[in-house]
Amino acid sequence: MRLLIVSHSLVHPRQIFFCKELAKHIEVVAVGPRRWRSLLMNDCQEDNFRYIGLPCKNEGDNFEYTLPGFDSVVEETKPDTIYAQCEPRSVMAREAFLEAKKNNLEFIVFTWENLTSETDPVTNKLLDESDLIVCGNSDAYNLLRSERREEKMRILPQVGIDLNLFKPDKKAEKDTMVLYVGRKVTEKGIDVIAECCNQMGISYRFIHDLAYQDLPAQYNRAKIFVSLPVETPFWKEQAGSYTNLEAMACGIPVITTDCGAIPEYLSDAVLFVPQKNGKIDTYIFQQHLENLLHSTQLYYEMREAGLKQVLKYSNEEIAKKFLAALNVAV
Numbered sequence: 001m002r003l004l005i006v007s008h009s010l011v012h013p014r015q016i017f018f019c020k021e022l023a024k025h026i027e028v029v030a031v032g033p034r035r036w037r038s039l040l041m042n043d044c045q046e047d048n049f050r051y052i053g054l055p056c057k058n059e060g061d062n063f064e065y066t067l068p069g070f071d072s073v074v075e076e077t078k079p080d081t082i083y084a085q086c087e088p089r090s091v092m093a094r095e096a097f098l099e100a101k102k103n104n105l106e107f108i109v110f111t112w113e114n115l116t117s118e119t120d121p122v123t124n125k126l127l128d129e130s131d132l133i134v135c136g137n138s139d140a141y142n143l144l145r146s147e148r149r150e151e152k153m154r155i156l157p158q159v160g161i162d163l164n165l166f167k168p169d170k171k172a173e174k175d176t177m178v179l180y181v182g183r184k185v186t187e188k189g190i191d192v193i194a195e196c197c198n199q200m201g202i203s204y205r206f207i208h209d210l211a212y213q214d215l216p217a218q219y220n221r222a223k224i225f226v227s228l229p230v231e232t233p234f235w236k237e238q239a240g241s242y243t244n245l246e247a248m249a250c251g252i253p254v255i256t257t258d259c260g261a262i263p264e265y266l267s268d269a270v271l272f273v274p275q276k277n278g279k280i281d282t283y284i285f286q287q288h289l290e291n292l293l294h295s296t297q298l299y300y301e302m303r304e305a306g307l308k309q310v311l312k313y314s315n316e317e318i319a320k321k322f323l324a325a326l327n328v329a330v
Contacts, residue, residue, distance in 0.1 A: 001328060002027040004077060006096050007085035007110075008056070008065055009158075011039040013212040014242065015085075016051065018159035021315040023049035025323055029077045033059060033067060038209065050077075063090045074099045081106040081131075081326070085158060087113055088144075089123045097126045108132040108326075110158055112238035114139035114260060132325060134158075136238055137261035154325045157265075160318035161245050161310060165216055168251035168307075172220035178204040178289070179222035179252075181215065181243040187235060189228025189257070192280045200286060202293075219250040224292050228285065229259040230275045240265025245313050248306030253299055255288045269309035271302065 010032030019030045027048045033056035044051045054067040084096040100107035133153045135141040197204040225247035229237045237260030254270040271288040274281045
């Protein structure tokens with residue numbers, strides 16, 4: 001089987017690691033932008049995996065971007081299935097859908113959307129005629145579910161975590177008490193993290209722009225990982241937050257909020273801080289910090305719970321479930 005995946009997110013190494021896991025079982029052609037904001041990707045070929053970078057129109061716009069030349073790639077690579085890892089209402093998903101129809105190929109689409117359903121006729125046609133709809137969380141599933149679609153819908157993360165890259169390093173020196181990795185924006189709670197850590201006299205570090213392969217070493221230098229997303233009228237967390245999962249894979253206890261799909265992904269393997277109406281319960285956050293710093297038993301219980309939970313989100317496990325949805329034996 002030859003699967004062609006198209007998405008702007010394929011410029012991120014996390015996606016490439018997942019594609020390479022899939023390529024252990026089927027042929028994978030990944031088509032993405034040569035450049036997306038600060039990320040670059042050149043063409044490459046490794047055994048059953050091929051990456052093709054194309055020029056990008058409307059770079060940086062998740063819904064309006066297109067990849068000129070995509071039709072030529074489909075003609076050249078002759079896939080059996082096209083998988084659009086982009087929201088159904090995006091221009092690129094619609095172009096991929098039309099290419100699949102034109103060439104009589106199977107079509108798969110992915111969605112994270114957990115706030116509002118799409119009801120325009122073009123999006124509905126794409127969803128109704130897709131062969132498989134992959135939903136990154138239960139909210140996305142429920143928003144798009146209909147009697148006509150339900151049998152072909154699956155709740156499944158977009159990608160997993162590479163546990164060969166993200167793993168505990170027992171020799172690492174713990175020189176940072178609290179670590180946050182991700183966008184430095186208020187909806188991720190960075191102002192609360194900084195304020196509370198300063199009040200408690202705890203060292204903290206924010207990492208925003210570091211090469212992906214260098215992140216495991218930084219996780220392993222931290223005592224506790226914190227991410228405090230808050231729901232806004234326009235956004236709520238669509239997964240378990242991949243940085244939470246990466247930290248857990250490195251054996252770092254995690255404190256996070258109950259925003260969006262985080263509880264769905266992480267269950268009781270982390271310490272939760274309630275958030276509501278854009279506000280974080282700072283008292284509970286500080287209590288969690290105090291408890292982790294002063295209770296060796298709790299610290300190692302949360303560490304082991306995280307290591308166990310993240311096994312469900314390894315690239316190997318997510319690839320196995322995705323291929324099962326395609327009826328491909330692994």
